[in-house]
Amino acid sequence: MNNRLLVIEDNEQNLYLMRFLLEKSGFAVIGAEDGKKGIEMALQYAPLGILLDIQLPEMDSYAVAAELKKHRALAHVPIIAVTSYAMVGDREQILAAGATGYIEKPINPETFVAEIKHYLPKDKESSNA
Amino acid sequence: MTSTSRLARLGLLLAQLILTVCLLLTPLDASADERIVTVGVYENPPKIFTAESGKPAGIFIDLIEHIASSEGWQVRYVSGTWGAILDHLAKGEIDLVPDVAYTADRAKSYSFHKVPALSSWFQVYAPKGNTIHTVLDLNGLRILVLERSIQQEAFIRLSRGFGLNIAVVPVPDYTTMFETVARGEADAAVTNSFYGKMHAKKYGLEDTAVIFEPSDLFYAATKGDPKQLLASIDRQLADLKRNHQSAYYASLKRWTAEEVRLKLPLWLQLAGAGVVGFLIISLVGSVILRHQVNTRTRELHKEKEALRASEREYRQLVMLANSIILRWTPEGRITFLNEFGQRFFGYTAPEILGRHMVGTLVPEQESEGRDLRSLIQEISADPRKYERNINENVRRDGERVWIDWTNKMVLNEQGQIREILSIGSDITARRQAEEQIRRLNEDLQRHAETLEQRVAERTAELAAISDEQRTIFESAGSGIVLLRQRKIVRCNRKLEEISGYGPGELAGQSTRIWYADDAAYEAGGALVYAQLAVGKTFRREQQLMRKDGSLFWVRMSLRAFDPDNPLQGAVGIVEDITDEREAAEKLRQAMEAAQAADRIKSAFLATMSHELRTPLNSIIGFTGIMLQGLTGPLNPEQHKQMSMVQKSSRHLLSLINDVLDISKIEAGQLHLASAAFALRPSIEKMVSLIAPLAEQKAIDLQVDLAAEIGTITTDQRRLEQVILNLLSNAVKFTEQGRVRIVCRLDDHHYILTVTDSGIGMRPEEIPNLFQPFHQIDTGLTRKHEGTGLGLSICQKIINLMGGSIEVTSQWGQGSDFTVRLPRQPGDRV
Numbered sequence: 030m031n032n033r034l035l036v037i038e039d040n041e042q043n044l045y046l047m048r049f050l051l052e053k054s055g056f057a058v059i060g061a062e063d064g065k066k067g068i069e070m071a072l073q074y075a076p077l078g079i080l081l082d083i084q085l086p087e088m089d090s091y092a093v094a095a096e097l098k099k100h101r102a103l104a105h106v107p108i109i110a111v112t113s114y115a116m117v118g119d120r121e122q123i124l125a126a127g128a129t130g131y132i133e134k135p136i137n138p139e140t141f142v143a144e145i146k147h148y149l150p151k152d153k154e155s156s157n158a
Numbered sequence: 159m160t161s162t163s164r165l166a167r168l169g170l171l172l173a174q175l176i177l178t179v180c181l182l183l184t185p186l187d188a189s190a191d192e193r194i195v196t197v198g199v200y201e202n203p204p205k206i207f208t209a210e211s212g213k214p215a216g217i218f219i220d221l222i223e224h225i226a227s228s229e230g231w232q233v234r235y236v237s238g239t240w241g242a243i244l245d246h247l248a249k250g251e252i253d254l255v256p257d258v259a260y261t262a263d264r265a266k267s268y269s270f271h272k273v274p275a276l277s278s279w280f281q282v283y284a285p286k287g288n289t290i291h292t293v294l295d296l297n298g299l300r301i302l303v304l305e306r307s308i309q310q311e312a313f314i315r316l317s318r319g320f321g322l323n324i325a326v327v328p329v330p331d332y333t334t335m336f337e338t339v340a341r342g343e344a345d346a347a348v349t350n351s352f353y354g355k356m357h358a359k360k361y362g363l364e365d366t367a368v369i370f371e372p373s374d375l376f377y378a379a380t381k382g383d384p385k386q387l388l389a390s391i392d393r394q395l396a397d398l399k400r401n402h403q404s405a406y407y408a409s410l411k412r413w414t415a416e417e418v419r420l421k422l423p424l425w426l427q428l429a430g431a432g433v434v435g436f437l438i439i440s441l442v443g444s445v446i447l448r449h450q451v452n453t454r455t456r457e458l459h460k461e462k463e464a465l466r467a468s469e470r471e472y473r474q475l476v477m478l479a480n481s482i483i484l485r486w487t488p489e490g491r492i493t494f495l496n497e498f499g500q501r502f503f504g505y506t507a508p509e510i511l512g513r514h515m516v517g518t519l520v521p522e523q524e525s526e527g528r529d530l531r532s533l534i535q536e537i538s539a540d541p542r543k544y545e546r547n548i549n550e551n552v553r554r555d556g557e558r559v560w561i562d563w564t565n566k567m568v569l570n571e572q573g574q575i576r577e578i579l580s581i582g583s584d585i586t587a588r589r590q591a592e593e594q595i596r597r598l599n600e601d602l603q604r605h606a607e608t609l610e611q612r613v614a615e616r617t618a619e620l621a622a623i624s625d626e627q628r629t630i631f632e633s634a635g636s637g638i639v640l641l642r643q644r645k646i647v648r649c650n651r652k653l654e655e656i657s658g659y660g661p662g663e664l665a666g667q668s669t670r671i672w673y674a675d676d677a678a679y680e681a682g683g684a685l686v687y688a689q690l691a692v693g694k695t696f697r698r699e700q701q702l703m704r705k706d707g708s709l710f711w712v713r714m715s716l717r718a719f720d721p722d723n724p725l726q727g728a729v730g731i732v733e734d735i736t737d738e739r740e741a742a743e744k745l746r747q748a749m750e751a752a753q754a755a756d757r758i759k760s761a762f763l764a765t766m767s768h769e770l771r772t773p774l775n776s777i778i779g780f781t782g783i784m785l786q787g788l789t790g791p792l793n794p795e796q797h798k799q800m801s802m803v804q805k806s807s808r809h810l811l812s813l814i815n816d817v818l819d820i821s822k823i824e825a826g827q828l829h830l831a832s833a834a835f836a837l838r839p840s841i842e843k844m845v846s847l848i849a850p851l852a853e854q855k856a857i858d859l860q861v862d863l864a865a866e867i868g869t870i871t872t873d874q875r876r877l878e879q880v881i882l883n884l885l886s887n888a889v890k891f892t893e894q895g896r897v898r899i900v901c902r903l904d905d906h907h908y909i910l911t912v913t914d915s916g917i918g919m920r921p922e923e924i925p926n927l928f929q930p931f932h933q934i935d936t937g938l939t940r941k942h943e944g945t946g947l948g949l950s951i952c953q954k955i956i957n958l959m960g961g962s963i964e965v966t967s968q969w970g971q972g973s974d975f976t977v978r979l980p981r982q983p984g985d986r987v
Contacts, residue, residue, distance in 0.1 A: 042776035046783070053788060084768045113771040135775035135811060138782030 033057045034145075035076040037067035037093065038111070039086055047080065047136070054142045064088035068096050071103055078149050079103075081128065083112040083119055091126040098127035107148045111136070195231040195387060197222055198243035198255040201331045202304075204356045204413035205257045205276065205375070208237060212572075217352070218256030220409035221275060222377070225394040231387075239330045241306050242489055250380045254387060258378035259308040269381055271388035273395040274374030276352075280309045282368040283354050284346040285339065290366040293320055299345035300325040302335040305491075305512035309348050312371035328512035330493065336361040341469065356413070482561065482582040485568070488538040488575050490515045502584065504554030524550040525558055541567040541578050548585065560589045637732035641716075643725050644669050644683060656712070656734040658704035672702040674709070686716055690724035699735060711739045756825065763821050770814050777807045816947040820930055823954045830873040830958055834984060837870045837908060838863055841901060844881040852889050858896035859889075867901055870908060871982040872959050880952045884912040884975050887948065892916035892972070903981065907961075910977045919967040927965060928953040 034056045038044040041062075048058040059074055061067035064085050071079060079097065083090050090110070097103050107129035112119055120131055130148045132141070199214040201207050209215040214235045226233045236243070236252050246252045248267050259278075260270050282301070284290050293316065303310040305328035317324040327344060329335045335347040340361040347363075358364055379388055398406035482502055485494035495503070495510055503510070503519055516522060520530050530549060537544040544565050551561045561582040570576040631638055637653025639646055646664050654664050657672065664671075673679035682700065689696040696716040701709045713733045718724035781804040783789060785797065792800065822828040845861055852859040870877070881899075888897040895915030902909045919927070930950040956963045960980050967973035 040772050040776070043772060043779070046776050046779040049783065049788075050779075113768055113775075134771055135778045138779050138786060138788075141779075 031075070031077050033059055033074050033076040034078050034080065035059045035061065035067060035071050035074065036080040037061045037064060037085065037090075038080070038082040039063060040082075043082070046138075047141070050136075050138055050141050051145070064090065064093035064096075067093060071097055071106070072100060075102060076106060078107045078109060078145070080109050080111055080145070081123075083110050083123060083131075091122055094123060094126035094128055107150075109145060109148050193229075193231045193385065194234060195222075195226060195254060195385065196234045196236055196252040198246060198252045199235045199237045200240045200243050201333055202240070202257055202350070203332070203353055205278075205350070205352050217276065217409050217413050218377070220405065220412075221395070221398070222254070222256060224398070224405045225391055228394055229390045239487070239489070240304065241330065241491070244306070247378060247380055250384070253380060253385050255378045257375050259373040259375055261308060264378065267381060268378040269383040269388060270376045270378055271392045271395075273392045273399070274376060275391075275395060276375045277372065278350045278352060278375055279372040280312065280348050280370055281351050281354050282346050282348055282366045283336070283339070283358050283363045284366050285342075286362055286364050288346070288364070288366060290346065290368060293317075293368050293370075294322070296324055296346070296368065297322045298324070300327060300343075302327050302329045302338055302344045302347040304328070304332065304335070304348075305330055308373060309350070309371065313348050316370050325506075326508050328508075330487065330491070330512070332357070336363060339363060341466075352413070482580075482584075484519070484580040484582065485577045486515055486538075486580065487577055490534050490538065492518070493577060499582075502553070503551075519551050521550065521552045521558070526550075537565060538575070538578060541565045541575065551582075559584055559586045561585065635733075637712075637730075637734075639664075639730045639732060641669065641728045641730060647727075653732055656710070656732070657702060658706055658708075663705075671705075674703050687724050690716060690718040690728055691721060693718070693721035699739075702732075710734060710736045759821075760825055760827060763818060767814065767818050771811070774807055774811050774814070778804065778811070781807065816951065819951050820947045823951065828954070828958065830876060830955075832871060832873065834869045834871040834982075835874045836868070837901070838867050840874060840878055841881060841899065841910075844878055844885060845899060847882060848885040848889055851886075852897060855889065855893070857889060857892055857894070860896055860898040862898065862900040864902050866903055867908070869985050870979065871985055872979065873955075876955045877959070877979075880955055880977065881910070881912075883948045883952050884977075888912050888914035888916065888973075888975075895972070906981055907978045908981060910979070912975045913972065915972040918969045918971045918973055919965075920969045924965060924967060928963075 032055060034051055036044055036047050036051075036058055038047065038060070039062050044060050044062070048060060051058050056077075059070050059076060061070045065088055067079070067081070070076075081090050081094060085093065088096075094108055094110075097106070097108060108127060110120070110123040110128040110131040111134050112123065112131050113134045123131065132144045197214075199206060199208060199219075202216075204216050206214065206216040206218045214237075222233060225231075236246065238246065243252070243255050247255045255268075256275070258264065258268070258270070264270075282290060282296065289295060296317065301313070301324055303313050303326055310326070310328055314326055317326065329338065329347075332347075332349050332353050335344075335349065336357055338344045339347045340363065346366070349357075351369075354365055377388075377391055379385070395406075398404040401407075480498055482499035483494070483496040484492065484499055486492050492510055492513055492515060495505070495507065500506060500510065505518070510518060515534055516531050520534060522531055523529055528549070533547070533549060537547065544563075546562070546564055548560060548562050551559050553559060562585045563580050563582045566579045566581075567575045568577040568579055631650045632652075634650060634652060637650060637656055639649040639653055641647065646667050646669065649664050651661060654661060657664070669683075670676075670679045673682060685698070686696050694717075697714065699711060699713045702712050703709055711734075713735045714730055716728050716730040719727040719729070781800055784792065785800050785804060819828070841863060842861070845859065849859060885897065885899065892914045893916070897915075898911075898913045900911045900913070902911075928949050930947055953963050956977055956979070962978050964976045964978075965973060966976075
């Protein structure tokens with residue numbers, strides 16, 4: 030049963046925070062600290078969903094989202110962007126690049142997992158419950 | 159000529175001589191106290207005329223001499239033309255005029271006796287071989303008649319009666335008439351039967367079948383017959399006519415050539431017999447003589463031909479001359495007017511010949527008043543004094559003309575003035591021009607003083623204007639230049655200064671000196687003159703070259719004086735804008751720098767936003783996890799402190815959000831989403847977020863939402879941000895009482911009001927309420943946390959949504975914030 034989630038986040042504390050909350054809810058979390066590694070992990074582990082931080086070093090998150098969507102194996106894997114509304118039009122841009130949805134940063138620990146589940150395939154969710 | 163006819167002539171001559179001598183001797187025998195009778199004599203042979211001796215002769219003379227001798231009168235003669243003689247008679251200057259036909263008209267002016275002196279008729283005479291057989295043959299001919307005579311009137315009546323078109327030309331005497339016809343200047347002449355019979359042959363004329371107006375001829379006396387002559391004349395004439403041997407019949411025979419036969423007096427016959435022998439002897443000689451005569455006749459004929467040719471030429475000259483040629487008698491009667499003259503004055507010959515100058519060609523007075531009647535008299539009295547005279551004349555249509563006349567007198571054999579020949583040219587146009595020049599000169603004279611004064615004034619004015627213009631020209635802050643053919647005609651000092659030239663160095667130079675090369679010069683000129691040619695002012699900023707070769711920027715305004723010919727003259731204003739251009743360049747650079755700084759600021763904000771949130775994300779996240787007890791239970795003190803961390807980190811987050819929002823708004827980078835959503839749940843969600851705080855402060859939070867509220871199309875997150883901000887402020891500044899949120903709608907708007915019973919505001923604080931970084935009463939800042947950016951952000955967002963936000967407040971009573979948002983056509987209710 031696939032309960033893997035890929036989290037691409039360069040900030041170690043934030044990656045740990047999200048991993049903590051998601052693992053507490055029963056997901057297997059794969060972390061990647063940059064886009065390039067994230068794409069490799071995604072191809073290697075075929076996760077249930079991908080959480081993509083909107084501001085990444087090296088390869089930016091729009092390029093990562095576009096690259097992920099190019100692979101047929103990942104075509105149906107939802108990408109959930111984590112944005113801070115810092116830049117004008119960043120949400121529209123990331124949705125256009127292939128993201129399924131977004132959640133706001135800073136995250137609310139009380140509602141975070143519920144928001145993620147909202148974007149994941151329903152049958153997988155029910156099988157997890 | 160035959161010898162017989164010559165003989166007859168000789169006899170006739172002798173008879174005449176003897177008779178004349180007898181008659182002339184008679185008055186000398188009369189006594190000194192006899193009555194003096196003055197008789198008028200004119201030329202109408204054989205009835206009356208002046209003989210070669212200068213004495214009067216003719217039938218009427220014979221008769222009056224006879225009567226005078228019988229009555230004991232002393233006769234004196236006064237010569238003149240027919241017309242003049244009649245005039246004298248009318249005035250009583252003479253007593254009798256012979257040979258006057260009786261007419262009722264004349265009877266008004268003169269008195270007549272009863273027994274006719276002669277009976278006569280008028281007959282038309284024409285050159286030999288003429289074709290005049292009836293009166294109708296006269297049609298179209300030019301026929302001479304004696305002026306003011308019975309025959310003139312009668313002939314005109316006759317021609318009119320037959321409906322003939324005859325040029326009837328009056329002539330003063332018969333001699334002239336026959337001469338004129340002989341010269342061929344007229345076709346025929348009308349004379350009485352006596353004159354015609356006697357003289358026709360001499361002029362190569364013959365009588366025609368046209369005979370008219372038989373009339374009885376009398377002696378006319380001055381009206382009323384003051385000397386009582388007429389009764390005596392009647393008595394004498396009756397006696398003379400009764401006796402066929404009387405002097406009456408003798409005179410008739412003597413003067414009418416046809417009647418004369420060679421019935422010579424006895425002594426003459428005897429004398430004639432004496433000479434017969436001589437004649438026979440000379441008969442032989444006559445053959446020789448005849449030859450000589452023939453030779454002489456041929457010579458004379460030749461001379462006559464030459465004379466005729468010369469006359470013809472003269473006549474043509476007169477006819478064709480482009481001058482007026484006029485002949486007139488000393489009495490002022492016109493005897494000739496050439497064709498040019500006729501055309502000029504508007505009369506035909508028949509209309510004008512014989513008429514008096516005054517009243518026809520000569521007005522009584524000139525327009526300027528000179529008496530012309532007396533002028534004509536003076537000229538005729540002594541034409542030599544008036545060889546040249548200029549006087550006003552008049553045309554038939556009344557138009558006055560000025561003629562320059564040359565007058566010559568024509569003398570008769572006696573050395574008396576027969577006629578005056580006047581040759582005239584029309585100088586009306588010249589006189590008018592001269593008159594106009596004279597008037598203009600007068601006007602000029604009259605206005606000269608005024609003009610001079612005006613010229614002086616105008617000159618002074620112009621000098622003042624010129625000074626003014628020169629001052630402006632020289633003191634202007636811009637260069638001013640006058641161009642012609644792309645050359646500098648004149649320029650002011652300023653222009654020389656800005657282009658680095660010394661005084662006077664630019665005048666006369668081509669504008670080429672301002673350009674670096676020919677191409678720039680040609681391109682600049684083409685651009686300028688295309689604009690000037692359509693009458694526009696050419697304005698441009700361009701670089702010109704200084705004397706030292708350096709380039710500088712100018713602003714040029716050029717305008718042509720005449721757009722049709724801009725090269726002929728244009729004026730230009732040239733401003734040195736080097737400083738201005740430098741300043742503009744600096745400004746541009748500054749603006750570029752500012753824009754670059756703006757971009758940097760935006761990038762900085764984005765980075766800061768991310769960098770600030772990232773650590774806050776984990777602070778808030780982990781705090782939440784611990785407070786949730788996901789990491790194990792916390793004791794009360796731990797829970798209290800972790801809550802403080804959470805509260806502080808959330809406040810820090812709201813500060814960061816506000817600063818980022820206001821920065822985006824001010825950079826124009828805040829973009830709103832636009833989607834339809836249900837308004838009621840949005841409001842309720844915000845109310846629920848603020849409810850815990852209101853509950854904490856024991857504030858009554860009231861919600862009053864109209865039932866009709868449906869969807870609204872705008873940026874949901876931003877609208878919720880505004881509602882939360884207004885509710886949060888209301889709760890924050892209210893210590894007790896209530897906070898109420900009301901939503902209503904009208905036809906076009908949603909109206910959302912947040913009312914509180916808080917501290918309120920003073921009137922002077924309201925205007926600055928929506929300014930950024932403004933929080934009322936700084937003393938309260940610590941009590942009421944916040945950036946002071948909230949209301950400013952709210953107003954900006956609502957304005958971007960096309961709505962408005964208003965506030966009313968009472969110090970110490972509370973505040974009302976009202977937001978009006980437009981409803982879209984698609985919004986449901």
